[in-house]
Amino acid sequence: MSRRQAVGAHYGLRDWLLQRLTAIVMAVYTLLLLGVALWHGGIDYELWTALFAGGTFKLASFLFMAALVYHAWVGMRNIYMDYIKPVALRLALQTATVAALIAYMGWTIRILWGGA
Amino acid sequence: MTGTERLAVKRRPVYLDLLRIRLPLPGIVSFLHRVSGALLFLFGIPLLLAGTGSSLASAESYGQLKSALAHPLAKLVLVGFVWACVHHFCAGIRHLLLDLHIGVDLVSARRSTAVVAVLSVALTLIIGARLW
Numbered sequence: 001m002s003r004r005q006a007v008g009a010h011y012g013l014r015d016w017l018l019q020r021l022t023a024i025v026m027a028v029y030t031l032l033l034l035g036v037a038l039w040h041g042g043i044d045y046e047l048w049t050a051l052f053a054g055g056t057f058k059l060a061s062f063l064f065m066a067a068l069v070y071h072a073w074v075g076m077r078n079i080y081m082d083y084i085k086p087v088a089l090r091l092a093l094q095t096a097t098v099a100a101l102i103a104y105m106g107w108t109i110r111i112l113w114g115g116a
Numbered sequence: 117m118t119g120t121e122r123l124a125v126k127r128r129p130v131y132l133d134l135l136r137i138r139l140p141l142p143g144i145v146s147f148l149h150r151v152s153g154a155l156l157f158l159f160g161i162p163l164l165l166a167g168t169g170s171s172l173a174s175a176e177s178y179g180q181l182k183s184a185l186a187h188p189l190a191k192l193v194l195v196g197f198v199w200a201c202v203h204h205f206c207a208g209i210r211h212l213l214l215d216l217h218i219g220v221d222l223v224s225a226r227r228s229t230a231v232v233a234v235l236s237v238a239l240t241l242i243i244g245a246r247l248w
Contacts, residue, residue: 020211020212020215023208023212024212027205027208027209030205045171045175045178045179048171048172048178049172052172068161069161072153072156072157072161075150075153075154075157076153076154076157079150079153079154082132083132083134097157104161104162104165107165107169108165110169111165111168111169111172
């Protein structure tokens with residue numbers, strides 16, 4: 001009998017590896033942003049909006065959020081697998097988490113390219 | 117599959133009872149890595165997006181956000197957010213170093229959890245002091 005579950009792990013290296021790669025992406029972005037803040041001795045509205053007006057920074061911010069969302073998915077799924085025993089509840093939580101994370105990506109795109 | 121391997125598969129902890137677990141410091145730091153991660157998912161991401169959105173919308177909403185964050189209660193939430201970020205960051209860097217086989221022996225691995233715990237509280241206090 002197979003012990004695999006629909007809401008179990010993929011029993012592979014992919015998520016383990018991506019958890020680390022996404023962490024590195026986020027760490028680099030965070031340290032760069034911190035570096036910019038320290039270099040200018042703080043961030044005011046002019047610098048902040050000028051930063052986000054740049055196409056490269058928008059793309060980097062998008063990459064940061066994509067990395068964050070995937071990282072959060074792997075982490076939350078690990079938590080659910082360890083502590084939530086009933087399969088129906090686990091599946092419901094996983095579904096809600098995926099829905100929230102996809103919505104966050106939509107929100108991100110609106111902030112970055114929405115022109116509001 | 118040999119008999120011992122089958123036994124190992126059977127004993128794999130697939131479900132952990134939080135109330136029955138007693139942890140040493142490395143376990144506490146590891147657990148706080150999870151707690152901070154869960155908090156960042158539950159509150160961190162939406163707050164980050166809401167904050168970034170209103171800070172960029174207009175100079176007016178930027179100012180409103182700034183004055184809202186000046187409230188002592190907001191600062192307290194912000195300090196909690198900073199701790200979750202810093203702890204998760206430090207514990208994560210420790211994991212990456214362990215993956216590179218740096219500090220994997222028992223003594224260094226234990227010591228580095230103390231470094232993570234102390235460093236993240238210290239950095240939180242420094243950033244918190246700057247906020248206030």
